[in-house]
Amino acid sequence: MTDAVSTKRAGSSGLGRRILIAIPYVWLLIFFLAPFVIVLKISLSDATIAQPPYTPLLDLSAGWQGVVEWWNGLDFENYTLLTEDELYWVSYLSSLRIAVISTLLMLLIGYPMAYAMARAPKSIRPALVMAVILPFWTSLLIRVYAWIGILSPEGLLNAFLLWTGIISEPLYIMNTETAVLIGIVYSYLPFMVLPLYASLEKLDESLLEAAADLGSPPWKAFWQITVPLSIPGVIAGCFLVFIPAVGEFVIPDLLGGSETLMIGKTLYNEFFLNRDWPVSSAIAVLLLLVLVVPIAVYQNVQARQLEGKA
Amino acid sequence: MTKGLSAVNVTALVLGFSFLYLPILILVLYSFNDSQLVTVWGGFSTRWYVSLLHNEQLLEAAWVTIRLGLVSATLATVLGTLAAVTLTRLGRFRGRTLFSGMIYAPLVMPEVITGLSMLLLFVAINLERGFLTLTIAHVTFAMCFVAVVVQSRLVTFDRSLEEAALDLGCPPFKTFFVITLPIILPAVVSGWMLAFTLSIDDLVISQFTTGPGATTLPMRIYSSVRLGVKPEINAVCSILIAIVTTGVIIASIATKRAENERLKAERAAAAGR
Numbered sequence: 417m418t419d420a421v422s423t424k425r426a427g428s429s430g431l432g433r434r435i436l437i438a439i440p441y442v443w444l445l446i447f448f449l450a451p452f453v454i455v456l457k458i459s460l461s462d463a464t465i466a467q468p469p470y471t472p473l474l475d476l477s478a479g480w481q482g483v484v485e486w487w488n489g490l491d492f493e494n495y496t497l498l499t500e501d502e503l504y505w506v507s508y509l510s511s512l513r514i515a516v517i518s519t520l521l522m523l524l525i526g527y528p529m530a531y532a533m534a535r536a537p538k539s540i541r542p543a544l545v546m547a548v549i550l551p552f553w554t555s556l557l558i559r560v561y562a563w564i565g566i567l568s569p570e571g572l573l574n575a576f577l578l579w580t581g582i583i584s585e586p587l588y589i590m591n592t593e594t595a596v597l598i599g600i601v602y603s604y605l606p607f608m609v610l611p612l613y614a615s616l617e618k619l620d621e622s623l624l625e626a627a628a629d630l631g632s633p634p635w636k637a638f639w640q641i642t643v644p645l646s647i648p649g650v651i652a653g654c655f656l657v658f659i660p661a662v663g664e665f666v667i668p669d670l671l672g673g674s675e676t677l678m679i680g681k682t683l684y685n686e687f688f689l690n691r692d693w694p695v696s697s698a699i700a701v702l703l704l705l706v707l708v709v710p711i712a713v714y715q716n717v718q719a720r721q722l723e724g725k726a
Numbered sequence: 727m728t729k730g731l732s733a734v735n736v737t738a739l740v741l742g743f744s745f746l747y748l749p750i751l752i753l754v755l756y757s758f759n760d761s762q763l764v765t766v767w768g769g770f771s772t773r774w775y776v777s778l779l780h781n782e783q784l785l786e787a788a789w790v791t792i793r794l795g796l797v798s799a800t801l802a803t804v805l806g807t808l809a810a811v812t813l814t815r816l817g818r819f820r821g822r823t824l825f826s827g828m829i830y831a832p833l834v835m836p837e838v839i840t841g842l843s844m845l846l847l848f849v850a851i852n853l854e855r856g857f858l859t860l861t862i863a864h865v866t867f868a869m870c871f872v873a874v875v876v877q878s879r880l881v882t883f884d885r886s887l888e889e890a891a892l893d894l895g896c897p898p899f900k901t902f903f904v905i906t907l908p909i910i911l912p913a914v915v916s917g918w919m920l921a922f923t924l925s926i927d928d929l930v931i932s933q934f935t936t937g938p939g940a941t942t943l944p945m946r947i948y949s950s951v952r953l954g955v956k957p958e959i960n961a962v963c964s965i966l967i968a969i970v971t972t973g974v975i976i977a978s979i980a981t982k983r984a985e986n987e988r989l990k991a992e993r994a995a996a997a998g999r
Contacts (some may be wrong), residue, residue: 432899433816440809440869441821444828447866451843529742532735544739546978551746553970555927557944557951558963562749565756565955572752581995605746663836665930670951680838684930687842690944697846700839707836715830 452704459697460490470693504699507682508706514593514668514678515661518600519654522608525601526653530612531642534619545613552606560599560670567595567671591673599667604657609694611656615649616642650718655714659707679703750967757960774961784946784962791926791943794857798864799922802899805865806872806921808913811902813873832870840867841934848935855937863935866924871924872917874883879913880906909988919977922972 444536461470500505533544551559566572567590574586589595627637665680672678679699687696757775761768776782778807809829813822844863848855889899889908907914930946936945943962948960 436808436821437816437825440805440812440873441825443805443866443869444809444825447844447847447862448828448832451847454846455839455843458846472984514866517970525742525745526733528738529984532738532742535732535735536739540821542982546975548746550974551750551921553974554750554967555929555944555963555970557927557929557947558966559964560747561947561951561955561959562753564951565960566749602749605742609742610971613927659834660836663838665836665838666948668757680836683838683842688933693846699840700737703836703840711834714834715827718828721828 420648422562432698436681445546455488455697455700458493458694459701460492461694462491462493463694464691467505469691488493494694495702497695498698498702503677504679504682507677507679508702510593510677511662511679512706513657514596514600514676515664518597518604518661519608519658521597521601522657523650523654526605526608526612527650530616530649533609533613534616541617545610548609556603556666559603561665563595563599563602563671564590567598573621590671591675593672593676595671596668596678598660599671600664603667604661608653611652612646612649615652617644621688650713655710658713659710662707665670698699729939744969753960754967757957757964759960762957774957775965777958778961778965781958783941787941787943787946790857790940794860794864794940794942795922795925798861799869799918801861801865802868802921802925803872803914804917806869807876807910809873810876810880811871811906813877815906829870829873832867833874835867837928838929838934841931845933845934851961855935855940857940859935859937860932860940860942863931864921864928864932865927867931868924871920872914875917875920876910876913877891879910883909910925910983916977919973923973926966953983 458470463470518657529548533541533548536544564571568574569586569588569590571590573589574583577583577667578586589598623641623645624637627641630632632640663680664678665684668676668678669684672681680703683696683703686692686699758770758772759766760771760773785830809825813826813829841863842868844859845855848859848862853859887905888901891905892898896904926942927944929948930944932942932945932949937940943966947959947962950956
């Protein structure tokens with residue numbers, strides 16, 4: 417049946433259909449979209465010592481006068497501060513750098529894994545997929561915590577390396593950028609492997625057989641057939657890990673110490689330690705602006721994947 | 727191309743999976759360590775599990791977390807399934823692009839942004855922070871995950887069954903409950919489980935949206951982890967890992983079995999035709 421017909425039929429129940437659409441729609445408008453408008457608004461106001469700690473407040477009971485006062489009180493001071501204070505710049509840039517490096521590392525580790533999974537006998541593939549998904553179901557906090565015990569100066573990694581005699585002094589990995597990279601790669605690896613696996617598994621093996629029959633060496637067939645055909649998986653995987661990695665808070669907070677600045681952590685501290693709501697809102701707005709393009713690309717890929725089949 | 731796994735492939739799998747699992751295994755192993763020190767093995771002991779039973783704060787937090795997970799996962803499943811049906815079965819409507827955007831965006835949205843924006847909303851509408859605001863926040867991000875899981879099931883299944891029912895005069899609502907829902911049920915159930923897990927695991931969004939009296943387990947764990955590694959925390963984490971792992975494995979086996987039975991029934995039906 418064509419889409420038009422099904423639409424017409426679904427549409428025949430007019431009111432019911434509208435209510436069905438409205439329930440999740442209105443929920444998301446109120447609890448997902450409206451909050452962003454508020455963040456934008458507060459990012460333009462001034463911090464103050466009060467509850468809530470920002471001025472001006474929109475006072476609708478004062479009528480038009482209230483709206484005018486509110487409007488006049490808005491300014492871009494917080495954004496100017498963000499461009500002037502080095503802390504924010506450094507946080508932004510190092511977040512992007514850490515996210516890019518960890519995405520590449522995950523691609524490097526995840527691709528061979530996904531490739532091997534797709535080449536494994538069909539009977540054990542579901543078990544392998546399960547094994548990749550399982551760590552993801554375990555709390556991120558717990559998985560990051562596990563690394564503290566391994567990486568700290570008196571941790572297991574150092575104990576092991578000292579015992580084998582590879583090193584004579586403990587390595588200081590904990591509270592460095594390296595620890596954050598390890599944490600991000602470890603936590604997000606499943607998100608990289610799964611889309612890669614999905615695209616590699618669909619690969620038509622007769623193409624590779626044809627290439628081999630025509631005398632192409634396996635490595636050449638890999639570069640000219642397998643890699644180009646897995647590009648959709650690579651793109652999906654990279655975006656899926658890059659976007660949350662940029663705004664990551666738990667990992668830099670627990671593994672990075674005070675040395676590693678990341679924008680998610682800066683936002684959190686600005687909010688909870690300095691209680692500066694307007695500045696943390698401004699950080700959120702700028703972070704969103706940085707991520708808007710990757711998020712749009714990712715959504716496009718997602719929607720096409722899900723709805724293309726419909 | 728040779729079938730089976732080459733040495734390179736096996737190495738990739740072994741190294742990859744060791745990387746994924748070793749840290750968790752070590753964590754669980756050391757929860758049975760008698761010694762206070764994290765790196766010294768002082769012999770097998772379950773004393774950290776016993777001491778958990780006397781930790782009132784942790785127990786209370788666990789209770790809050792479970793209640794929150796049950797309530798928010800259930801609501802999120804209802805809303806998420808509705809959203810998935812809206813996206814796949816109700817055709818075009820005004821604002822559809824915005825709607826699908828609001829479904830996919832929370833999946834990748836940095837948690838600090840979601841958390842901050844929700845908190846500011848609750849402050850703006852003067853909603854007292856506590857269990858209610860936590861629930862709203864969890865429902866909102868979890869429903870999007872449910873929507874995606876259910877949607878991927880809805881787009882792959884044979885629509886002719888629904889159409890046959892509609893053609894025979896079955897009202898759309900009844901068609902949904904009698905035909906569609908039973909078929910997509912495994913996806914709805916795994917959506918619920920995903921929502922529940924996301925809820926009991928969440929830290930950042932909860933930190934922003936909680937209030938006095940509503941402290942969840944991840945929040946308790948976080949505040950003690952900041953002070954260093956403790957065997958007692960290893961024990962809590964191991965329990966959580968055990969629960970989640972068992973749940974996921976049972977669910978996936980059940981789904982698989984249901985799927986096989988359905989395929990068998992379909993095949994039988996096709997053969998009898």
